[in-house]
Amino acid sequence: MDNTPLHGKIALVTGGSRGIGRAIAERLGRDGAVVALTYARDAAAADDVVARIRKDGGRAVALHAPLGHRGDAAALWSAFDERLTEHTPETAPAVDIIVNNAGIGMLASLPALTEDAFDEVFAVNVRAPFFVVREGLTRLRDGGRIINISSGAGRLAMPQAIAYGATKGALDNFTLNLAQDLGARGITANSVAPGIIDTDVNAAWLRGNPAAEADAAARAALGRVGQPDDVADIVAFLASHDARWITGRVIDATGGTRL
Numbered sequence: 001m002d003n004t005p006l007h008g009k010i011a012l013v014t015g016g017s018r019g020i021g022r023a024i025a026e027r028l029g030r031d032g033a034v035v036a037l038t039y040a041r042d043a044a045a046a047d048d049v050v051a052r053i054r055k056d057g058g059r060a061v062a063l064h065a066p067l068g069h070r071g072d073a074a075a076l077w078s079a080f081d082e083r084l085t086e087h088t089p090e091t092a093p094a095v096d097i098i099v100n101n102a103g104i105g106m107l108a109s110l111p112a113l114t115e116d117a118f119d120e121v122f123a124v125n126v127r128a129p130f131f132v133v134r135e136g137l138t139r140l141r142d143g144g145r146i147i148n149i150s151s152g153a154g155r156l157a158m159p160q161a162i163a164y165g166a167t168k169g170a171l172d173n174f175t176l177n178l179a180q181d182l183g184a185r186g187i188t189a190n191s192v193a194p195g196i197i198d199t200d201v202n203a204a205w206l207r208g209n210p211a212a213e214a215d216a217a218a219r220a221a222l223g224r225v226g227q228p229d230d231v232a233d234i235v236a237f238l239a240s241h242d243a244r245w246i247t248g249r250v251i252d253a254t255g256g257t258r259l
Contacts, residue, residue, distance in 0.1 A: 004032030005240045010095050012080065013037045014067065014132065015102030017046035019199035020149060023228035024099055025049055027236045029058035033097065036080055038065040040102070061086070067102050068124040073131035077139065095139045097239045100129035100171075101149040105201065106164040118163050125167035130174060143186040145239050148175050149231070150191040152254040168193070172250050179248030188247035190238050195219070195254030197226040221256025230255070 006028060016025040016037025025037040026049065035053060039046035039062060046062035053060040061083045065076040081093040106121040108114075129148055140146075153161055154168030171191060178189035196216045198206060206212050206225070217224045231253050237243050238251070 002032060004030075005236075005242075006097075007032035009033040009097060009239075010084065011035050011097035011099065011239065012095050012132075012136070013099040013101055014065070014076075014128070015039070017042050017049055017062070019201060020194065020197060020228045020231050021099075021101040022049050023232035024101060024235050025060065026052055026056075027229070027232040028097065028099075028239060029053035029060055030056055031236055031240070032058070033239075034058075034084070035060040036063055036084060036095075037061075038063045038067075038076060038102065040064075040066040067128035067132070068120065073128060073135045076132065077135045080139075093139060094141050095136060095144070096141050097145045097147070098133060098136055098140065099147045099149065099235060099239075100132055102128065103149065103167075105161070106167075107161050108163060109160055110162050113163055121163050121167055122170075125164070126170045126174070129171060133178065140187065143244075144188075145243075146175070146178055146182070146187065146189040147235050147238050148172075148189070148191045149235075150175075150193040150250060152193050152195040152252070152257055154191075154193055154250070155252075156258055175250070176248050183247060186244075188238070188243065190243075190246060190248070191250040192231060192234050192238070192253050193250050194231045195226055195257040197228060197231065199228060219257050220254060221259055224255065226253070226255055 011028045011033040013025045015021040017039035025035050029035045050060040050062050063079045084093040103125045148171050150171050151168040153165040158165050175189050175191040
């Protein structure tokens with residue numbers, strides 16, 4: 001008998017080819033879920049994640065599914081239906097865990113922000129999760145989990161990233177409404193809000209720069225820079241049966257930044 005906490009569950013992780021998304025996909029795979037991870041550009045990186053999950057005894061598929069344009073969410077779920085049939089041929093394609101991780105950053109102050117940049121960051125960070133969930137509701141099993149990867153920027157004043165922070169505030173409100181709307185089905189919805197995490201996105205200014213690393217670490221009460229696994233472990237808890245009584249919450253994953 002398989003005693004992994006997510007045995008028999010199916011998870012979708014958007015943006016699962018690198019960084020936090022990769023760590024989440026690999027952790028859910030180790031916990032027994034069949035993982036469908038999406039990527040926008042780097043097929044090789046996505047295939048590497050799938051290979052790692054399979055090497056550890058799990059099951060995973062990579063879906064090429066860019067997000068940010070009208071119709072992208074529907075295309076994602078069509079690809080999901082097609083590929084998951086290979087792994088769960090005994091049942092119609094369904095999903096137990098939706099992790100909306102794919103997103104983009106946007107460093108621009110209000111005077112410098114263009115309408116095109118505003119539209120792009122909201123399309124990827126807000127519209128995509130909204131419609132990924134909407135299109136996935138008919139596949140999401142009762143008792144399922146929706147986990148939105150937000151950011152500490154949703155609660156902190158960061159004028160240099162004003163539009164990005166606004167997208168995360170919107171995502172957290174979306175989470176709150178999902179929790180209320182879907183609670184009768186036993187579905188929980190929560191946000192996880194990381195701070196500065198050592199990923200490729202931050203590599204250019206963080207890695208190999210002792211002063212930048214020390215400054216980033218000093219912002220957190222726990223005194224270090226976060227790692228992708230720090231976030232993935234929280235997501236794994238929220239995806240598990242142990243978190244069945246937590247919903248509508250924003251889980252701070254900043255290590256206590258600017259308390």
